[in-house]
Amino acid sequence: MPPGVDEAEALLARWRRLREELDASGVRLLAVSKYAPDRAVASLASAGQRDFAESRPQALRDRALAFPDVEWHMIGPLQKNKAKYVARHAAMWHSVEDVDTAAAVARHVEGRVLPVLLQVNVAGAAHQHGVVPQLLPALYEAVDAMPQLSVAGLMCMAPKEGDARAYFAKLRHLRDALANGSLRPPSDWTRHEARLGLCMGMSGDYRTAVEEGATMVRLGTLLFGTSYRDGEQRSLP
16 A cells, blocks of 8 residues: 555545534534645645645745635734735635734735634633624724624634633624624624634634634644544645
8 A cells, every 4th residue: 555545544534524524514614734744635635625824924825826726714822924825825814913904914915805714812821813702893993893894703723722612602702792792892793793704723623612612723633533644734835
């Protein structure tokens, strides 16, 4: 049997199980491929996986050019000098946390509208990215006013310590509070209410996130396994 065949079959088996589970809940699976080699991405893309994620802008560009028939999501923090890569190649940008960086990306978007997620620091942790909940309405209104960007929802990452369920519930409550008025929603909120999703949950806590209302989960190690990480991390510019 050629090298890698067992590995590829195991990957596809994991993917099918996860897709079946998540499809039953109407949840979108985002394959976090930042440590995975091209052969793993190709296997999943051929099987029907459509959404993949990278955390570095240049990696996003390279993968989007290599695999143009799937959707590439930018999930990591972004410096303004790398804005063009996200604007040109991302199907969705997950890590919007300030107006200046959003404006930098918007300036490079041409011929389309880029869906974005507002990243919320629900834990209030100094080492985590994201807008604090008190400033979420202002960020929402500022980004929503940019015609090149479209706010598609909120996202968060639960810290390793603490109760993940509580953080996921907090993000859901923030989204709901925008709708009911307690967080001073924009005047045309009804235009957005139906389409705002919640991206939360990773390999270790995705089931909890689904129970708390996630519409998209980000799966890396659970999907790709650990074998790809040992000596397989791609060297990227």
